[in-house]
Amino acid sequence: MATKQEISVTVNGVSYQREVEVRMTLADFLRHELGLGGTHVGCEHGICGACNILIDGKAMRSCLQLAVQVDGAQITTVEGLRNLETGELHPVQQAFIEEHGLQCGFCTPGFMMSTLELLGENPNPSDEEIKHAIGGNLCRCTGYENILRSIRLAATRV
Amino acid sequence: MAIEIPKSPEELPTTSPRFVGKNVNRIEDPGLVAGTTEFIDNFSLPGMLHCAILRSPHAHARVVKVNADAAAQLPGVEAVLTGEDIKRWCNPATTSPEGWGTYPMAVDKVLFVGEPVAAVAASSRYVAEDALELIEVEYETLPVVKDAREGLKPDSPVLFEQHESNVIHDRTHIWGDVDKVFAEADHVIQEKFRWNRCGANPMETFGCVCQWDVIQDNLTCHGSYQTPGFIGLGRSASLNLPSNKIKVVSHPHGGSFGGKGGPRGTDIASLLSRKANGKPVKYIEDRMEYLTAGGGQSWDRYYDASIAVKADGTVTGFKVDLLDDQGAGAEGYGTISVAKPLAAFTGCYRIEAAKYSLKLVATNRAPTYPYRGYGPPPHNFVLESLMDKAARSLQIDVAEIRRLNYIRPDQFPYTIPSGNEYDSGNYEAVLDKVLDMADYKKMREEQAKAQAEGRLVGIGVASTVEPGVFDWNAYATVGVPGVGVPEGVKVSIDILGNITVTVGFSLEGQGQYTLAVQIVADYFGVEMDAVRVAYAATDVAPPHFGPGGSRLGVALSGAILGACKKIEEKFRIVAAGLMQCEPEHMELMDGLMRIKGVPGAEMPIAAVAGAMLARSDLLPPGMEPCPEATYVWTAPGRNEPDDQGRCKSYLTAANATHVVLVEVDRDTGFTDILQYFIVDDCGTRLNPSTVEGQLQGGVAQGVGAALYEEYVYSDDAQPLASTFMDYLLPTVSEVPITEKGEVVTPSPFTPLGAKGCGEGAIHTTPAVIVCAINDALSPLGVQVRETPASPNRVWNLIQQAQQ
Numbered sequence: 001m002a003t004k005q006e007i008s009v010t011v012n013g014v015s016y017q018r019e020v021e022v023r024m025t026l027a028d029f030l031r032h033e034l035g036l037g038g039t040h041v042g043c044e045h046g047i048c049g050a051c052n053i054l055i056d057g058k059a060m061r062s063c064l065q066l067a068v069q070v071d072g073a074q075i076t077t078v079e080g081l082r083n084l085e086t087g088e089l090h091p092v093q094q095a096f097i098e099e100h101g102l103q104c105g106f107c108t109p110g111f112m113m114s115t116l117e118l119l120g121e122n123p124n125p126s127d128e129e130i131k132h133a134i135g136g137n138l139c140r141c142t143g144y145e146n147i148l149r150s151i152r153l154a155a156t157r158v
Numbered sequence: 159m160a161i162e163i164p165k166s167p168e169e170l171p172t173t174s175p176r177f178v179g180k181n182v183n184r185i186e187d188p189g190l191v192a193g194t195t196e197f198i199d200n201f202s203l204p205g206m207l208h209c210a211i212l213r214s215p216h217a218h219a220r221v222v223k224v225n226a227d228a229a230a231q232l233p234g235v236e237a238v239l240t241g242e243d244i245k246r247w248c249n250p251a252t253t254s255p256e257g258w259g260t261y262p263m264a265v266d267k268v269l270f271v272g273e274p275v276a277a278v279a280a281s282s283r284y285v286a287e288d289a290l291e292l293i294e295v296e297y298e299t300l301p302v303v304k305d306a307r308e309g310l311k312p313d314s315p316v317l318f319e320q321h322e323s324n325v326i327h328d329r330t331h332i333w334g335d336v337d338k339v340f341a342e343a344d345h346v347i348q349e350k351f352r353w354n355r356c357g358a359n360p361m362e363t364f365g366c367v368c369q370w371d372v373i374q375d376n377l378t379c380h381g382s383y384q385t386p387g388f389i390g391l392g393r394s395a396s397l398n399l400p401s402n403k404i405k406v407v408s409h410p411h412g413g414s415f416g417g418k419g420g421p422r423g424t425d426i427a428s429l430l431s432r433k434a435n436g437k438p439v440k441y442i443e444d445r446m447e448y449l450t451a452g453g454g455q456s457w458d459r460y461y462d463a464s465i466a467v468k469a470d471g472t473v474t475g476f477k478v479d480l481l482d483d484q485g486a487g488a489e490g491y492g493t494i495s496v497a498k499p500l501a502a503f504t505g506c507y508r509i510e511a512a513k514y515s516l517k518l519v520a521t522n523r524a525p526t527y528p529y530r531g532y533g534p535p536p537h538n539f540v541l542e543s544l545m546d547k548a549a550r551s552l553q554i555d556v557a558e559i560r561r562l563n564y565i566r567p568d569q570f571p572y573t574i575p576s577g578n579e580y581d582s583g584n585y586e587a588v589l590d591k592v593l594d595m596a597d598y599k600k601m602r603e604e605q606a607k608a609q610a611e612g613r614l615v616g617i618g619v620a621s622t623v624e625p626g627v628f629d630w631n632a633y634a635t636v637g638v639p640g641v642g643v644p645e646g647v648k649v650s651i652d653i654l655g656n657i658t659v660t661v662g663f664s665l666e667g668q669g670q671y672t673l674a675v676q677i678v679a680d681y682f683g684v685e686m687d688a689v690r691v692a693y694a695a696t697d698v699a700p701p702h703f704g705p706g707g708s709r710l711g712v713a714l715s716g717a718i719l720g721a722c723k724k725i726e727e728k729f730r731i732v733a734a735g736l737m738q739c740e741p742e743h744m745e746l747m748d749g750l751m752r753i754k755g756v757p758g759a760e761m762p763i764a765a766v767a768g769a770m771l772a773r774s775d776l777l778p779p780g781m782e783p784c785p786e787a788t789y790v791w792t793a794p795g796r797n798e799p800d801d802q803g804r805c806k807s808y809l810t811a812a813n814a815t816h817v818v819l820v821e822v823d824r825d826t827g828f829t830d831i832l833q834y835f836i837v838d839d840c841g842t843r844l845n846p847s848t849v850e851g852q853l854q855g856g857v858a859q860g861v862g863a864a865l866y867e868e869y870v871y872s873d874d875a876q877p878l879a880s881t882f883m884d885y886l887l888p889t890v891s892e893v894p895i896t897e898k899g900e901v902v903t904p905s906p907f908t909p910l911g912a913k914g915c916g917e918g919a920i921h922t923t924p925a926v927i928v929c930a931i932n933d934a935l936s937p938l939g940v941q942v943r944e945t946p947a948s949p950n951r952v953w954n955l956i957q958q959a960q961q
């Protein structure tokens with residue numbers, strides 16, 4: 001059960017080598033081993049998308065993978081968005097603030113990860129494409145309207 | 159000293175408000191988008207253990223034996239808690255009516271699937287869950303009460319054996335001469351309804367970190383608590399500690415909507431800490447625990463209701479017979495949700511007499527908890543459905559029958575038969591505006607065309623009142639004592655003129671910290687970033703309650719304005735001394751203390767605060783050098799209920815009318831929302847984008863309740879919706895983008911004229927969607943009377959019609 005395995009991953013540009021229990025989820029690894037608590041866990045069964053992160057540029061559920069599965073991967077979490085040199089927020093983060101795309105903010109990191117993946121592939125998405133991209137993210141507070149606006153605004157700036 | 163609270167933004171000491179009433183960015187947001195906000199699972203303490211809870215697989219069973227020896231031996235396990243410990247250390251929940259409370263963990267019987275039977279604290283959650291597998295529990299299963307109707311039968315098994323039946327509460331309220339108005343009615347419109355269980359499901363489940371100081375017998379609980387002071391009082395009762403020995407620290411939480419639960423988890427984690435010799439214990443509820451046994455199930459109801467109608471469409475009476483399935487006890491204040499409709503029983507209408515018969519029944523489903531809106535959303539669905547049925551049988555337009563019955567603007571303040579007083583409103587203006595936005599006439603024409611093509615297209619119009627600023631007296635009828643719900647803040651100005659507002663509640667999503675800063679910044683003429691909001695735990699916070707019952711925006715505004723006013727009074731005296739005039743000649747305006755009518759004779763508030771703190775030689779004799787003030791606000795004029803439960807309870811009555819256009823797919827029963835319009839009136843809008851956010855969020859939850867969300871139980875009371883695969887929350891594809899408009903009728907009774915609006919659209923959305931579906935189905939002669947109007951249910955109705 002408690003077998004351990006060594007992995008190396010790059011998270012937000014920093015490389016880590018860690019021994020992890022093979023059964024540890026990636027979400028738990030990021031949150032509790034690396035102290036990156038901005039990736040949230042809403043269901044642990046792959047529906048809510050709060051735990052979305054970018055693995056090699058793709059938005060993925062960190063609750064549905066084990067840490068050992070990402071050995072060698074490049075990961076981005078919400079902590080990696082802000083510009084560390086200037087202290088400025090990422091345009092996607094800024095857009096969510098300006099368009100009131102969050103209330104409690106628990107789902108927000110996951111939405112922003114889906115947004116980053118979308119805008120990486122399609123800088124000028126239609127509403128239908130935005131809806132498709134965040135179709136796997138649940139928000140219980142906002143009713144999505146302002147999230148759509150946020151992503152539209154972000155698309156003009158990224 | 160009587161403190162006058164400004165009743166409108168114009169009364170603030172500023173030439174023109176720069177922040178109040180404006181769409182300012184929220185101060186909460188940078189931390190939230192950066193991922194640095196400290197939600198409870200991001201918090202830890204040195205030496206912290208992790209809790210996992212073993213839960214009952216049976217809905218009703220005697221617990222014969224719990225053997226946890228092997229679990230206790232597992233390396234990493236530091237404490238195991240069973241019913242024996244609970245019996246020794248704990249009391250049953252006091253949030254239920256006397257005699258209907260349960261312990262946080264089963265002590266001899268389990269009453270629902272998911273009820274805790276044992277718990278473990280270990281070095282990690284993984285190890286704690288391993289340990290659960292080593293616990294052996296022997297059960298002797300008992301016959302099950304699967305729902306409220308079964309629970310009422312004379313031969314039904316009884317859950318709480320000290321009682322003879324499962325009926326928790328049985329009462330009839332009569333307001334006015336209801337028999338007479340029904341006898342004199344030209345039409346009596348009657349119908350049965352079924353509202354199935356749905357509930358809050360905030361994206362973050364409940365979590366806590368509890369530490370029992372075994373030397374001092376103090377308890378500290380960190381957690382995602384909506385109402386921290388209240389949780390502390392509850393723990394005092396359940397854990398046998400004086401209330402001042404419990405400190406509750408609320409962390410920012412990922413939504414709540416009333417359904418965060420928490421008492422059981424807190425008690426269990428606290429007692430595990432006690433057993434583990436005072437090490438802190440973290441418990442993070444997982445989503446399956448939340449769905450089966452958390453605070454997320456509400457409103458499991460059977461209604462039989464009728465209205466009395468005159469030939470011209472005037473509605474004169476309303477009778478409601480409610481059978482409410484409370485689940486296994488009423489620990490989550492389940493009883494309150496049936497009492498809340500008293501605050502707006504007859505909705506927007508001048509209905510003169512009413513009757514409300516209640517039966518609350520215990521069953522082997524999970525206990526019910528509050529959910530946004532509390533009781534009115536199902537109640538409104540019943541009333542609005544009856545209004546539509548009346549309109550149809552009298553052949554009056556559904557919008558017009560409502561207009562005909564509205565309380566008129568000159569009738570406010572208006573006392574409804576169930577006793578509450580509505581503060582203000584202009585329902586017809588709201589209706590006109592929304593009909594205009596929707597181009598209602600054209601919508602009806604389009605509908606007629608679509609119907610001619612055989613399409614099932616329908617329009618819903620629903621009007622509701624949202625009671626705001628809750629007061630405990632509303633719930634005295636179900637045994638909850640109290641009049642008044644105080645909310646306190648402290649405002650402090652430091653020696654450099656920077657301002658801190660100290661509050662007793664944490665972030666939850668409604669932007670209340672931003673509101674606090676808006677008001678203070680306008681009051682003292684400073685920038686918003688010169689004001690900081692600090693959270694104070696229960697041991698040092700002023701009296702507080704927190705968000706709930708659409709109260710916090712109003713209550714917080716009152717508290718802040720009161721505190722600011724008290725500081726202004728002190729500054730007047732200090733500045734008058736410094737400027738050598740009489741205090742009554744001083745005034746505060748745009749951040750300056752100035753001598754009235756003497757241009758240029760002024761000093762900034764920072765200088766006054768600085769002088770107060772640094773120059774005792776310049777202070778008037780006897781003046782306390784304290785540029786800060788605490789003020790506790792409560793709704794004025796609330797009173798105790800009479801023998802029929804009538805009282806002035808909720809302070810404000812917001813109003814909304816929604817118009818929606820839907821199309822039902824004949825082949826699948828699926829409802830597509832084509833257009834959605836809202837006009838609402840919640841008085842002064844202190845931060846309009848926050849108000850719109852609350853509305854749109856309420857629409858999403860209302861869509862879920864109307865069309866998708868349901869806690870399904872099997873015939874042996876097994877929960878069948880225990881993941882998000884079965885409990886369907888609306889996604890971006892299901893929630894309509896609504897077009898919104900506003901009418902502003904300020905409240906004459908509240909700070910700045912604002913009304914409670916946090917629960918908003920969920921009062922109206924389920925009703926209006928079902929009304930629209932029924933309009934679509936009416937050519938087929940079938941009607942939906944059960945929620946959610948899921949594709950499956952609607953398809954079955956269509957099949958029935960075609961047979």
Ligand code: FES
Nearest residue numbers: 042043044049063
């Ligand atoms: S927590 Fe991973 S999808 Fe919900």
Ligand code: FES
Nearest residue numbers: 103104139140141
């Ligand atoms: S903002 Fe609360 S869940 Fe999305």
